[in-house]
Amino acid sequence: MIVLRSDLEKISSWIKPGSRVLDLGCGDGTLLDFLQKERQVSGYGIEISTKQVICCLEKGVNIIQADIDAGLADFDENSFDYVIMTQALQALQRPDQTLKEMLRVGEQSIVTFPNFGLWRHRLQLGAGGKMPVSKALPAQWYETENIHLCTVDDFEAFCNQQDISVLQRDIVDYDHKADWLMRLWPNLFGELALYRIKNRR
Secondary structure, three states: OOOOOHHHHHHHHHOOOOOEEEEEOOOOOHHHHHHHHHOOOEEEEEEOOHHHHHHHHHHOOOEEEOOHHHOOOOOOOOOEEEEEEEOOHHHOOOHHHHHHHHHHHEEEEEEEEEEOOOHHHHHHHHHHOOOOOOOOOOOOOOOOOOOOOEOHHHHHHHHHHOOEEEEEEEEEOOOOOOOHHHHHOHHHHOOEEEEEEEEOO
């Protein structure tokens, strides 16, 4: 039995059985492997790490070794029902362009990212004067892969500006639990954000 991380478990519940899925930055292919076996999906993963590509191949996951920042020009419009990208948005050179490409090649997209607006991050930056370090953002400023951090409010403002509809949203802590404070003030108390989005037509 495949055991998923909590965020991947939530994402899998948003995927309809038999769908076509593209997973960007798919890592070792655990999510696609699960979706293939439990939801009968078809699709591909894109991953740059050779070690992770080998893991995908060992699982029988269709994998393309490529850099997400290079774009998705090889895929036609609406080639997939879902394009997924977990915990990679903040590490991209141009996250805005990647999001547009995701919504071009997929009917819907699922995106997750750490919320930089979390009160602990604000406190560390405001009171301590240093870049925040947390469970969601564990690396020091000089070694982090995160170059475009955003908040829940930033992401939703971007969606409004780009005519993108938010179909589902889940704002949780690092253990994937939510409480009334996160529901009331997601930008202040949410640690991780999960979104299912599509273009407004």
